[in-house]
Amino acid sequence: MADRLSARDVIALVSAEFTEIAYPRTEFKPDGPLSWQGYDESRVRAAARTGEEESVVCGTAAIGDTSAVLIAFEFGFLGGSLGERTGDRLEAAYSHAREHRLPVVSLVATGGSRMQEGMLALTQLQRVARQSALTREAGLAQIAVLRDPTTGGGWATLGAGADVTLALPGAQVGFAGSRVRPPDADPAAYTAEAQLAAGAVDAVVRPEELRQRLALWLGLLTRPSAEAAPPPPALGTLDLPATGWDAVQRARSAQRPRAAAYLDAYFTRRVTISGDRCGGTDDGMLCGFGLAEDGRPLAYAAQCGTATRPAGYRTAARLIRLAGRLGIPVLTLVDTPGAANDAAAERQGAGAAIADLFAAVATARTPVTTLVIGEGGSGGALALAAPGNTWAAPDSYFSVIAPELAAAILKRPADQVRPTADQLHVRPQDLLGLGLIRGIAEDPKG
Template structure:
């Protein structure tokens, strides 16, 4: 019973007043659908050891001021494996979440599908994937916590399908378990830290910090806090220069100044609390693109903010992921534009920088929630324009926006460096020019 008590202690530490759901009627009896020798005895021993009749514990609990549905795996019960009855319980928990309009938190520790039940167990991946999809369509947020280990189908069908993915330090996370993957394949690529570096996990969180982190996420993403037709995010107040630049080159120099307020300063000023997500879920991260959710005067706002660097494909894909998720949940979006342009090196080309930028253009164009943009620094060509909201882009006095940087314009036109300031004027890239040309809706004050 010690193992099960440890799981209940974790569940009760995360959520107060945990109440377990009544499990659906069991479908598996005896030695199971394959008549696997000794399977009934294996399950009986697991039940005696854990004081549980299955590998998942499902119920609802209160996190802070709001409730959530918890799905917790017990690795002590047949390695947290998923059989037919396990899958039915997980699907039923998602149905409860949809009916009660509660977010889902999956605490996963699983070795994958239960081989003693064969294809009947494997089929549960389809049922669980569909349950995740239906929850997403009903605007129910899903947060997964990947514990040690999370492998096989529960990584692919449940963990990776979540809107936000957290992981325990050092947790083994992989589609193939250690006993079945290629000989010698191991190391950080199969651990939480490697998955974080590869953009597949949003944050690595110590167990002691989980209650606070999950409570914050539930507060920001709870369906009762969100509306189907949210108003636009208000334009942040300008933090930098109060006067407009006199020349195009002055505008460029101001935007490039090291002392100018950057994205984190704006986010600190605009949001009371915030939770950052990171990674494109496809193998990359870009620290130059800050994405997440925060509280602005009692409202949840999603943000995608450039930090002044040339963004990589991973950065653009992360921004697109954030905008799509906000649209799914009904959260208004704020984008902060500040980049000299997209990364244009060979590595970025191989990683698909063009398609990645296209993803952001498409996400912004297709969003049903309002998108508000503030240009806080450099607005370098398409890498900046992808994040800009048509007809709702605002500009600070120490920013500019241009089809191309004046130095690059000089190189293309085969002009001397001394002619760069003149080209900056011709590009009409100053904040007041952007307003007069109809690109900017207004100047932030």
Template sequence: MTDGGARTAIAAVTSEFAEFSFADTGPEADYGDGPLTWSGYTEQRARARTRSGESESVVCGQGQIGNQPVVLVAFDFRYIGGSLGQRAGTRICRAFEIARRLRWPVVSLISTGGSRMQEGMRSLLQLQRIARQLQLTRWEGLAHIAVLREPTTGGVWASLGAGADIVLAVRDATVAFGGHRVQPPGGADGPEFRSEGKFAAGAVDAVVDQATLPHTLRHVVELLAPTGAAPVQPATVPRALGRQDWPADGWSAVQRARAVERPRADAYLDDYFDHVFEISGDRAGGADPGMRCGFGRRDGATVAYVAQTGTANTPAGFRTAARLIRLADQLRLPVLTLVDTPGAANDAAAEHAGVGSALAELFGAVAAVDVPITTLVIGEGGSGGALALASADRLWITPDAYFSVIAPELGAAILKRGPAEVEHTANQLRLRPQDLLELGIVHGIAGEEPID
């Protein structure tokens, strides 16, 4: 069931709202039957105005979410199914132009059936116009957050919705490129066509209940508020939460890093941040719970983070990490990475999903950004799956971690050594924190206090 319309959606998330005036788009009477002279289109729009109280399918204006002013774009499904025509496209484009001029984030509250057939290709071309506005806004370092309401389908989902920096979806909303009427019989009833299915497939960052949406949206908007022009300061190195003594030999370092009682990413994130918002998914069909990505508040400032949780990460995890790092660069936010993985997944599924190209994408993202990246190895630092997250100039390690070109067992196997020689191989690899410091691989060993 659809919600109460554009203004109801706006009122639910804002403390104040002022609609933009689009007088130069021309009065509705001048629009006639549209570019295709579609018979009855004038009457359809008249009925839509009566039903919705709106002059178009989108309402655009400025509002306040928490302590952050924003530009809002809200769809009203009661107006011809929230469909996108020329006039609606123009309003959306102008709303983004205003956002760039004011340097405010954009929040899109979407409920739509897609492009408006009565305007033909003139309607479909709005997707290109909107895509251009999204890119221009991204280049300006401003965030765009989309909220997918019931329903969100068609070209608007494939442009304004899926093209947002952060995508929130109301629980159980229909989210699909093809709506119910264009799907094969029974096809659109599966989970793939709803919010939860899109989250599982990596296309949505979070599924939220209608009641908690205002709080979640405020949280996200305030975390991603535009930054000033001052240079971005690196994130402080987290304090070490585990053992403070250094391991006696290489194999001891490996065992300590693998110990069940060693503090993991969740402990470090809880200790470091006041609160966080996590993103999810690679936008290409996958999500990896072993790669935690998001934004957190520390000492009143936002820091982006990527934290491995001790598992062998999948291609989806590496692509999500790359997405997070590129977004942090766009928003001029420092990045903290926590390394803890035995290595990248190397099974058949990982190879099929392109683990090599996913790692290359992440290496490239880390190398390309202008914002500083701070890395702390908190557990296992296994090969390229760990190095892909490592900063080139701010790399630290805890006393109960190691970093190695390969796991000792795998290294011994490659060298045709038996199990009895694994410990010796670990020592030869010089993977202890103090070895890495002496070799110039890491810049320091973290202690009990954070490092500026």
């Protein structure tokens, strides 16, 4: 069941220390800027019912070991709607965050823009979007928590526009509120869980876990570092393959350690981001942030051995750009037979998604370190690899094309696949000799 906590209650849920900031004061003529009859009375009733003077409460709070600007919506005040005074408060909160170099956490519960203020209310979305963009340019993290309901412009700015978007179970989330949707619309599509499945939300978090989860996220997103991530040690076979075909067979082995094993060994704690924000997810690409053994936060994007789908490439690009804005180094793990090449992948923009990831890696603002842990299949793998800082595990290979496909293109018989693998120089030691990788991962025991 989604929560309907008040603004003060949800603030208390995530922090025991909260100090409200000073707000500017916008004076209205009677019944507001449009002289909407009864508007003043509605506001008076809302204030009496909630104890608040507006639909948002803003201040600073300690969440775990991190100080943050906290924005909490009061849905009981005119449905948490945004008006001109709401915009004043939100602008003041974002300005305070930039002035004091603090991340922003928004606890959103809103029905949209306030009709009694007409277009003046709607244009507050532009105001909020600008403040969010300025805060992003300043390198400060923004986390949104979607409560029930989060609809309209609040979802399309504070919610969907955050760097990391969490949601409470069962919360109504969607641009269209329940009273303005088509009569045949499926209500299940407008939920936190549906938005997670569609790649618009990173995680659904239970209320009792929210404080701990926010503390972890803030700790990971607010500690920049200029030092590149060290490559993980090898977890599988340590001896090098004798032939190219041996390298291919080892990389394809079901017993070889996969991305999850490498991430679990490398990080003491980690969290995930999910989705490409374009309607897609890919379980074969794990992305998120974690604490390395030396205590440094790092970002990671890891292929899981499957053909990577367009949503996976877009999610990885999103991760790398976010890490760059926040000054966090990136670790990537390459393991894919190649990019998904079915008709659905083409319709989902496979080429554009791969191009976007190539661009994100090429222009990364923070160091990117890559380890090839399995199959390195063509451009679908290369897009995730760091130029000049790629390493390879002993049980991996990297190739311009799979040996079987190369033999087929060259019109060679099936018995020529193995020698073709040798000709392609796909082994880790071959890649090192060609200067394509910096080194081969070593035994974790030294």
